[in-house]
Amino acid sequence: MQIKSLTNQPAATISPNTVTHCLAYIHYYTPKWLSRGCPIAPKHCRLLAARIDLPQAEMRSLRQHPILAAHLALLLTTGYIESNSNKWRLTPAAHNWLNLAADEQLPGLLAQIGCSDLEPVFSRFFAQESALLATFLQQTLQRQTELWAGSAQEPAKWSDRSSDCWQLVLPCRLTPWLLFHLLQLGIWQQGHIIACSPITLAAAPARHYGFEKIRWLLETATQQALSTARKNQLHAWLRRANTYRLRGNLLSTAQPEQMTALRAQKRLRGLILEDLAPRHAFIDRTKLPQLQNWLARQGYPLSKSTNPVPTERKPSDDQDYHWLGLRLLNGLQAFVPGNVSAGAAHAQIHQLEQQMEPMRVDELENIAQQMLADLASVTQGRDAFFPAYNVVPPEWIAQIESAIAAETQLHIAYQALGQPEPRPHSVEPLWLEKQGELYYLHAYSLRAEANLVFRLDRIVTLACGH
Structure with missing residues (x-):
């Protein structure tokens, strides 16, 4: 997706957009x-x-x-950004x-800069003229207050050039919260262009948005469904x-054919150290750059998050x-769409992590991932309160257990x-698994590309084989 300005007019010196x-x-x-x-x-x-429409290609210092x-300086003075763990980060006040x-x-x-002393912050960037620049900032904001008062928002427009890249043309003025979230969906380029792809949608800034929130943002910007x-x-991009x-040295693919394609790539020769299963292999991590480059050319990201490790330790205090x-x-962004700001939660999480031990953060992450996995299992229909209407053939139990032991596929028709x-x-x-009188098959579905739970009494047909 690429987002471009509708006008050739230069941006205001300092405005809500900049x-x-x-x-x-x-x-x-x-x-x-x-x-x-x-x-x-x-x-x-x-x-x-370049973002604020005043590019300087040869700039070597902020003082220029x-x-x-x-x-x-404005954002530092108002407390909207801060340095946390040697990083520039947003604070919850910025999202407010x-x-x-x-x-x-x-x-x-x-109002905020009127009660703050700007000169100490400005002098960090300029040895001289800090007082002059502070006065300029206040006067500019006063003028912009009049210019932006009552300005109407025009809808964004689609302008596609490629099936692998959407383009969204933005109006010259856009509601700041909406602009902020759209800018998290891709990489901004010169000319007010955001390049959005399956790679950027899987990156950290956009990872927790989910289908419904991204759809809602785009429909709000374009003012149409x-x-x-x-x-x-x-949907297809997000599934990638x-x-x-x-996970460590273990590489897994959603489909067996994808692992087969990796093995056939001459450029990735030496990547796979040992085959474990049709979708799993141990790899040489020193060849990760080549793997990521090859996947990016195919339009696929590489998920490198760690597997949750079961833990019995519970949160111990209010901070936890x-x-x-x-x-x-x-x-919950993946389950429930809405206006909850994932960015605000991110900022507060980062702030808390600076006060916590890294080992404790990892333990809590494991707890969170297990709770979310349990929620996914529940919402996918562990419906034991619905009685079984069909009797499970006894031979199916033996057939399934044999397939599990032999690590072979099953082909089923499932009546959900x-x-x-x-x-x-x-x-x-x-x-x-057996719960009361009901049997449940836990399996990886090649169709859904996810681990699912199937009630055996709802399986219509069952067969073994690849």
């Missing part, structure tokens, strides 16, 4: 906070300058760009500002996030419960609750 661009950039990239000299690297300075320095009504945002900035074709493509999963609650709030017709599934059986 402030939002700076916040979105810092949230997306979390640049390093440099302790000596300029606190942000020249590369980030040049990219930020007073307007950009004014933006960062983004969600203010349009007619309250600039007056809110003016997303077409069926776009919904299907978005877990197609290739790396606070972190766990925010983490679960982020995880509420579905008019049975659906075929090719599954890799994992284990068989």
Whole structure:
């Protein structure tokens, strides 16, 4: 997806849009906070300058760009950004500002800097002229308050050029909270373009948005419903996030054919150290760059998150419960669409993590992932309160147990609750479970590309084989 300005008019020197661009950039990239000299690297300075429509290709220091320095000084003075663990990070106050009504945002900035001493922050960027720049900032914000008062928002427009890339043309003025979230969906490029692909949708800034929230953001921006074709493509893009999963040295694919294609690639020769199963292999991690480059050319990300490790330890104090609650709030984005700001939760999680031991954070992450996995299992229909209407043939139990032991596939037709017709599934059986009088088959479905639970009394047909 690419987002471009509708007009050729230069952006205002300092406006809600330019402030939002700076916040979105810092949230997306979390640049390093440099302790000596300029606190942000020249590369980030040049990219930020282009974001606010005042590019300087040869800039080597923030001192060479007073307007950009004014933006960062403003955000530091108001407490919207801070240096946490040697990183530039957004604070919860930044998300509160983004969600203010349009007619309250600039007056809110003016009110905050009116009670703050700007010169100490400005002098960090400029040895001289700090007082002059502070005055300029206040006067500019006052003028922008009048210009932005009552301005109407136009809808964004689609302008596609490729099936692998959507393009969304934005109006010259967009509600800051909406602009901020759209900027998390891809990589911004010169000319107000955001390149969005399955790779960027699987990156950390967009990972917790989920289908419903992304759909809602796009429909809010365009002021029209997303077409069926776009919904299907978005679903397909988001499903790619877990197609290739790396856990330590164990690489897993969603389909056996995908692992076969990896083995056939001459450029990836030496990547696979040992084959374990049709979808699993041990790999050489020194060849990860080649693997990621090859996957990116195919339009697939590589998921490298760690597997949750079962733990019996419970949260021990209020700080643990606070972190766990925010983490679960982020995880719920995959289940429940809505206006909950994942960005705000991210900012507070990062803030808490600075006060916690890394080992404790890992333990709580394991608890959160297990709770979310349990929630997924429940919402996918562990419906033991519905009685069985069909008797499970005794030979099926033996057939399934044999397939589990032999690690062979099963082909089933499954009549789920509420579905008019049975659906075929090719599954890799994992284990068989009995709850009361009901049997449940835990298996990896090649159709759903996920671990599912099947009630045996709802299986219409069952056969073994590849």
